[in-house]
Amino acid sequence: MATYHINNDDDASKVTVPRRYAWVVFALTFGLLISDYMSRQVLNAVFPMLKGEWALTDTQLGLLSGIVALMVGLLTFPLSLLADRFGRVKSLTLMAMLWSLATLGCAVAQNYEEMFIARLLVGVGEAAYGSVGIAVVVSVFPRSMRATLSAAFISGGMFGSVLGMASGGFLAHLMGWRPAFAGMALFGLLLAAIYPIIVKETRISPARGVARPAPEVYSKSLRTLYSSRSVISAYVGSGLQLFVGGTVIVWMPSYLNRYYGMGTEKAGSIAAIIVLCSGAGMILCGVLSDKLCRDRPDRKISLAIFYSLSSCALLSLAFALPTGILQLVLICLGMFIATGTSGPAGAMVANLTSASVHGTAFATLTLANNLLGLAPGPFVTGRVSDLIGLDNAFRLVPLVSIVVAAVFFYAKRHYHKDIARLESDPQPSVASEPAVSTRSTEART
Incomplete structure (x- = not known):
C-alpha cells in the first residue's frame, strides 16, 4: 500500500500514513473549511431580505457580519492553543458543531437580537478552525508538500465564500432566507458527524496521541x-x-x-x-x-x-x-x-x-x-x-x-x-x- 513515511527526529517512533487516508483527511478537513465560510458568507446573500423584513439599518447589517470577524480575531490564538494541547480532531469536531448549530440558530431567529447572538456564536465556532485544520493537514503529508497543502487549504476560504453567497442566494430566492441558513447548517452538521469517525488523532499523529509533552517542554515549543x-x-x-x-x-x-x-x-x-x-x-x-x-x-x-x-x-x-x-x-x-x-x-x-x-x-x-x-x-x-x-x-x-x-x-x-x-x-x-x-x-x- 502506498504510504507517506513520517520520521520523528528523535527516532522515538516511526509511523506511516497511507496516502489514501492522508487525502481523505485533507478532503474532510477542507470540506469543513468550505462549510465554515459558507456559514459565514451566506448572510451577505440575504442582506436585502433581512433589511426589508426587520427594517434594519446598514449599520446593523454590517454588525451582523463584523461580529464574526471580531470573534475570530479575538479567539483564534487562545482556542488554537487549547486545541494543540488537548487534541486537534476533537477540537475541530466541536468547532464545526458549534458554528453549524449557531447557523441553524440564525435560521430560527425571530428578531435582530437573536440573530446577533447566533452570529456571535458562529464566530466563536469558526475562530480557530483554519489554523487547527491546516495543522492537521500538514501532519499527514511530506514536508516537501507543505506549500501546496497550505495554499490549497487557505484557498478553501475563497471557494467557500463564493459557494456560500451563490448557494445561499439561490436557496433564498427559491424558499426564503431561513432555508438558506438551514441549508448551510445541515451541510456542516453532516460533515461534523462524519469527521471524528474517519479522522483519528492516533492515526494522524500516533506519538502525540500517546503522550503529551510536559508543561516546561511545551513552553519551550511555544517559543x-x-x-x-x-x-x-x-x-x-x-x-x-x-x-x-x-x-x-x-x-x-x-x-x-x-x-x-x-x-x-x-x-x-x-x-x-x-x-x-x-x-x-x-x-x-x-x-x-x-x-x-x-x-x-x-x-x-x-x-x-x-x-x-x-x-x-x-x-x-x-x-x-x-x-x-x-x-x-x-x-x-x-x-x-x-x-x-x-x-x-x-x-x-x-x-x-x-x-x-x-x-x-x-x-x-x-x-x-x-x-x-x-x-x-x-x-x-x-x-x-x-x-x-x-x-x-x-x-x-x-x-x-x-x-x-x-x-x-x-x-x-x-x-x-x-x-x-x-x-x-x-x-x-x-x-x-x-x-x-x-x-x-x-x-x-
Missing part, C-alpha cells in the same frame, strides 16, 4: 512561534500581501459599478470570477513552489519574492490602463499571482516551528493575515478613496507588495541559520516534531 527572524518575517510578509489581495476582492464590485457602469448582479459575478482566479492561484502557485523547490526548501522564499513583485507589476499596469477587457484580464492575472505567497509562507511557518504547536503557529499566521492585511486593507483603501477616488487608490495598493518582497528577502538571508538552530535544539519539544520525509515510500501489505 518557536517567535524565536526566529524568518518565522516573524513569514507572518509579516503573508499579512501584508493579503493587504493587496483582500483589498481588491472587497472593493472590486464597487470599482466595477463606478467605472464600468455595471449593475450589482453583474459586478458581483465578475468579482466572483476574480475571487476564483485568486483561489486557483493559491493552489497552483503552491504546487509550483513544491515542484521547483523539492530539494531546496529555501527557494520557496525566492518564489514568494517573485510572486509579490510580479503581482505588483501586473496590478499596477492594470489599474494604469483605461477600463476594458485588457484591464480585467490583467487584474485576474495579478490576483492569480498575488495570493501565491500563501503557500510558501505557510510552509515557512510549518518548517520553523515545533509541530506540537502547529495549530497555534497557524493561528499566529492567521492573526497576522487579519491584523496586517484583511482588516486594515479595505478600511485604509476606503479612506484613501474618499480623498482621491477609488481608481487612484487602486493604483497605490499594489505598491505594498514591494514591501512584502523586502520582508521575504530579509527572511531568506536568515532562513538557513534559523532552521539549523531549530534542528540542533536538544529539547524534546523540537526534536519530537514530525519531520516528514521529502519522498513517499511504498510499504508492502
